[in-house]
Every structure is written in C-alpha cells, then in structure tokens.
Amino acid sequence: MADIIINRRALIGSVAALPFLSGCDALNEAPAFRKILSMGEVMNQHSQRALTDRDALAREFTRADLSPVFRANGSRTGDGPAYSAHVATGFRDWRIQVSGLVRRPLSLSMADIRAVPQRTQITRHDCVEGWSAIGEWHGAKLAPILAAAQLLPGARFIVFHCADKIGGTAYYESIDLTDALHPQTILAWRLNSGALPIANGAPLRPRIERQLGYKHAKFIHSIEAVASLDTIGKGKGGYWEDRIDYEWYAGI
Amino acid sequence: MATPTTQIVAQLDGSTEPSAKDAGVPAPRIYRHRWPTRIWHWVNAVTLLILLMSGLMIFNAHPRLYWGQYGANNDPAWLEVRSTATDGYLRIGSAEVRTTGVLGHWKNEAGEVKRWAFPHWATIPSGYSLADGRRWHLFFAWVLAIGMTLYMLWSLVSRHISRDLHVTRAEWSPRHIWDDIKRHARLRFPTGEAAARYHVLQKLAYIGVIFVLLPLMVLTGLTMSPGMNAAAPWLLDLFGGRQSARSLHFIATWALVGFFFVHMAMVLLAGPINEVRSMLTGWFTLPQPKPVKEQADG
Numbered sequence: 001m002a003d004i005i006i007n008r009r010a011l012i013g014s015v016a017a018l019p020f021l022s023g024c025d026a027l028n029e030a031p032a033f034r035k036i037l038s039m040g041e042v043m044n045q046h047s048q049r050a051l052t053d054r055d056a057l058a059r060e061f062t063r064a065d066l067s068p069v070f071r072a073n074g075s076r077t078g079d080g081p082a083y084s085a086h087v088a089t090g091f092r093d094w095r096i097q098v099s100g101l102v103r104r105p106l107s108l109s110m111a112d113i114r115a116v117p118q119r120t121q122i123t124r125h126d127c128v129e130g131w132s133a134i135g136e137w138h139g140a141k142l143a144p145i146l147a148a149a150q151l152l153p154g155a156r157f158i159v160f161h162c163a164d165k166i167g168g169t170a171y172y173e174s175i176d177l178t179d180a181l182h183p184q185t186i187l188a189w190r191l192n193s194g195a196l197p198i199a200n201g202a203p204l205r206p207r208i209e210r211q212l213g214y215k216h217a218k219f220i221h222s223i224e225a226v227a228s229l230d231t232i233g234k235g236k237g238g239y240w241e242d243r244i245d246y247e248w249y250a251g252i
Numbered sequence: 253m254a255t256p257t258t259q260i261v262a263q264l265d266g267s268t269e270p271s272a273k274d275a276g277v278p279a280p281r282i283y284r285h286r287w288p289t290r291i292w293h294w295v296n297a298v299t300l301l302i303l304l305m306s307g308l309m310i311f312n313a314h315p316r317l318y319w320g321q322y323g324a325n326n327d328p329a330w331l332e333v334r335s336t337a338t339d340g341y342l343r344i345g346s347a348e349v350r351t352t353g354v355l356g357h358w359k360n361e362a363g364e365v366k367r368w369a370f371p372h373w374a375t376i377p378s379g380y381s382l383a384d385g386r387r388w389h390l391f392f393a394w395v396l397a398i399g400m401t402l403y404m405l406w407s408l409v410s411r412h413i414s415r416d417l418h419v420t421r422a423e424w425s426p427r428h429i430w431d432d433i434k435r436h437a438r439l440r441f442p443t444g445e446a447a448a449r450y451h452v453l454q455k456l457a458y459i460g461v462i463f464v465l466l467p468l469m470v471l472t473g474l475t476m477s478p479g480m481n482a483a484a485p486w487l488l489d490l491f492g493g494r495q496s497a498r499s500l501h502f503i504a505t506w507a508l509v510g511f512f513f514v515h516m517a518m519v520l521l522a523g524p525i526n527e528v529r530s531m532l533t534g535w536f537t538l539p540q541p542k543p544v545k546e547q548a549d550g
C-alpha cells in the first residue's frame with residue numbers, strides 16, 4: 001500500500017500535464033502489467049528457437065572488418081587479492097571448475113583449456129546499450145568440455161560464475177544447452193591475436209555469439225550445470241536479470 | 253462490399269448533390285473505413301507512440317549512430333547527442349547545435365539536472381531504465397508486427413489496396429501530382445463526390461507508411477537482433493550492417509513522426525470532428541462546397 005501511495009503522490013505532480021506519461025510510469029511499476037510486457041521476451045525466445053535454425057552460425061567477418069578499438073564495458077577487472085595474484089603470475093595457475101549435474105566434475109588448468117579442440121572466429125559483439133564491436137576470438141569449444149564432464153540427463157542450463165563483483169556481488173550468467181553446445185560457443189582466452197585483456201575478461205570469457213554482451217560473462221572460474229535457474233542468484237538466471245530485469249533471453 | 257463511392261448513403265432527398273446551403277438537410281455520408289482499418293488505426297496510434305518513447309529510452313543508453321557493421325565510442329558517429337557539465341548538444345555530421353534544456357542536459361520533474369539524450373517527458377519509462385525501455389519496446393514491437401502483417405493481408409484480400417490505395421496511371425502523371433500539391437498548398441480540400449476517394453498524395457502517404465516505413469521499422473529492428481542475424485544473415489546485407497540498421501531505424505522513426513504531424517495538420521484542416529468520427533464509426537460526411545461558386549475540382 002505504501003508504494004501505491006507514494007506512486008500516487010508522484011503522479012499528482014505530473015498528471016495535469018502528462019497523463020499519458022504518468023500512466024505509463026504507473027503501469028511500468030505494476031507487477032501484473034510487467035508480466036504482460038515480459039511476454040515479449042517469451043515470444044522472442046520461443047519464436048527464434050522454433051522458427052530459426054538452432055545451430056545457425058553468427059556471421060563471421062574478416063580481419064579487414066575488425067573494430068580498431070574493441071571497447072570494454074562493465075567490470076574492467078576481477079575482484080580481490082586472489083585475482084590480483086593471478087594477474088601477477090599471468091593467470092598461470094588459473095583453474096576452471098566444471099560441476100553441478102555432471103557425471104565427472106572437472107578442474108581444468110589453462111593448459112587443459114588449450115588442449116581442448118579450439119576455434120577462432122571474427123564476430124560482432126553487441127552490447128545491450130546499442131553499440132557493436134568486431135573482434136577475433138580464439139578459445140576452447142565448450143561442447144567437448146561438457147562432453148568430457150558428461151552432463152546428466154536433468155541438466156538444462158549452464159551457469160558461468162565469475163571473479164568480478166558489481167556492488168559486492170559476484171557476476172553470474174546462464175545459457176540453455178542450445179547455446180552451450182552451439183559450435184561457436186567457446187571459452188575465449190585470446191582476443192585479436194593477443195592474450196585476452198583484463199578489461200575484456202581475462203583469462204577466460206565465454207562467447208555466446210547469438211546473444212547480447214551481458215550474456216558473455218567475464219573472468220569465469222566455474223561452470224555449473226543445473227536443472228533450473230531457480231537456485232541461481234534470485235532465480236532469473238543472471239546478475240542483471242535479477243537486479244534490473246534485463247531479459248534472460250538476449251537474442252534480440 | 254461495394255466501393256466507397258457506391259456506398260454513399262442518400263439522405264432524405266435521395267441525392268448526393270451538395271445541399272449544405274440548406275442547413276436543415278444533412279449532407280450525404282459514406283461508409284469510409286471498414287472495421288479492420290479502424291481497429292488497426294487506433295491500435296497503431298497507441299503502439300507507435302509507445303514504441304517511439306520506449307525507443308528513445310533505448311537510444312539514451314548509447315546516443316550515437318554509426319554506419320556499417322560495427323560502431324562504438326571510439327568509432328566515428330554520424331549523429332550524436334553529447335553532454336557537458338553545463339550544456340547538451342546535438343551533432344549531425346559536422347553541424348552541431350546547443351540543445352540545453354531538451355537534449356543531453358535537462359531537468360527532471362524534481363528539478364534535478366539529467367544528462368541523458370532524450371528528456372523524461374519523451375521516454376518510457378520517464379526515469380532512465382534501459383531494461384524497462386526494452387521490455388516495453390520488445391512487447392509492443394510484436395503488437396506492431398502482428399497487426400501490420402494481418403492488416404497487409406486483409407488489405408490485399410479485401411481489395412482495400414486495389415480499390416482505395418492503388419495509384420492509377422492517370423494519378424501518376426506529374427501534372428496530376430503537381431495539381432494535388434497546389435490544392436494542398438492552397439488548403440483546398442475535395443468536396444462532394446471527390447472527397448469520397450483518396451487523392452494521390454494521400455494514397456502515396458498511406459502506401460509509404462503501411463508498405464514502406466512500417467516494414468522498414470520491423471526489418472531494421474530485427475536486423476539489430478544477434479539471434480536473427482544468425483538465422484537470416486541476408487538482413488545484414490540488405491541494410492549494410494547492424495549499425496546501419498540501427499541508424500535507419502532511427503531515421504525511419506522520425507519519418508513516421510513527420511507523417512504524424514502532417515496527418516494531424518490535414519485532419520485539423522479537413523474537419524477534425526468528421527475525420528475522427530469516421531475513424532471511430534466508419535461513417536464520413538462528405539464535405540460540401542462552400543456556397544460561393546467554385547471550380548468543380550474544389
């Protein structure tokens with residue numbers, strides 16, 4: 001009730017001049033209306049999954065198409081002394097855990113990651129804000145890693161846990177198995193023929209080429225297979241999804 | 253269904269002859285807009301306003317436009333809204349204007365200075381939220397796309413296109429178009445029988461919106477989707493890249509806003525009550541020539 005009263009008061013100031021705007025702002029805060037708006041995401045996700053080729057490849061470009069500067073956004077570095085220590089040793093001792101609904105949990109070194117079948121791809125990175133940058137990514141294909149870990153039948157989502165914190169909380173993101181097993185989904189450790197820069201997520205960053213940038217978690221140290229996103233964060237599958245209601249399906 | 257002209261409802265005297273001189277005799281009415289047109293018109297009026305305002309919110313997240321496949325802060329933008337501590341600016345190419353108070357530097361309802369590109373009164377929601385702007389935009393985009401597709405199909409099947417919107421060979425003649433432009437410039441609108449049909453500028457405006465601008469909005473919007481780019485890479489080739497599509501989406505937006513203002517002006521000049529009523533009920537009263545003798549083509 002208190003919320004409603006505050007909204008009312010806020011409305012009164014503007015209602016005379018801009019009834020449409022105040023109405024939209026009130027609707028924007030109404031849970032029932034937000035549920036209707038969220039049907040857009042459901043329709044985008046299901047129509048894209050149902051009507052388009054699930055294995056369709058994102059466009060790959062040539063070196064002539066590379067952005068002169070590949071913009072970094074979000075966290076520019078991992079968090080805490082442990083990450084700093086890894087920076088000091090060039091991520092020599094970085095390990096990545098593969099856990100959750102897998103028959104064989106894995107703990108992979110960077111050498112292990114480099115021993116997995118690799119892929120190089122020049123793709124466009126699209127930020128939810130609207131900008132795009134083209135970069136050349138190189139890294140380990142995720143599908144063989146998951147195959148080695150042997151996903152259990154109940155596994156439906158892959159969660160990435162990260163070493164960066166925003167507002168005191170470690171970043172996390174998740175994708176479904178369609179994207180996890182997609183041939184262009186790699187754990188990238190090189191960008192534009194150099195080591196992956198810290199600002200872009202060193203030492204490892206997944207590429208989810210058919211979704212927006214916030215799905216491409218940085219500084220990942222753990223991969224978890226889960227049956228449901230309910231127990232991850234606040235249940236919507238990602239840091240921003242849980243906090244400001246970004247779409248979990250970011251294919252549009 | 254009969255064509256609009258044959259649907260003229262003869263009132264009282266059974267004639268469609270001008271009779272406005274005699275205030276006691278109602279002017280003839282025609283059934284001008286069938287229900288799909290009326291419903292789609294009003295759904296679109298609301299939908300396009302919401303798409304515009306939520307789209308401006310999304311633009312605020314990155315108020316720069318580029319041509320080509322990529323574009324970010326280090327790349328040259330052809331359009332940019334920028335902000336300094338004291339002022340806002342709109343730059344298009346090399347031309348820049350100060351827009352303090354409206355773009356890039358403005359005060360919200362609480363009197364606080366904000367430095368987003370578009371001001372609170374132009375965006376949905378009014379306070380900055382890219383996430384919420386996207387929720388609104390990507391829901392109402394479906395309303396637009398579904399409505400547009402259904403209306404296009406109906407227009408074809410019901411012969412709305414061939415009967416009402418088709419531009420005849422005679423109408424394509426430059427002389428005819430020029431005459432229509434002159435009539436508009438003099439604010440002389442058709443009366444009587446001539447008002448029962450769309451004239452050539454009207455047809456071109458409606459065709460331009462329904463079959464060019466709105467599909468362009470939907471397709472350039474889809475071209476910004478990384479998922480759609482993988483499924484339909486031809487969209488990238490059609491528009492020259494994701495950032496070009498984003499620029500075209502923005503330009504087509506303002507073309508639609510331009511159409512809206514011309515549309516409003518024409519409705520106001522042609523008789524707002526009659527025009528709005530016809531879009532609500534379908535029935536349009538044919539405007540009668542002024543009592544003073546005028547050319548038949550009005």
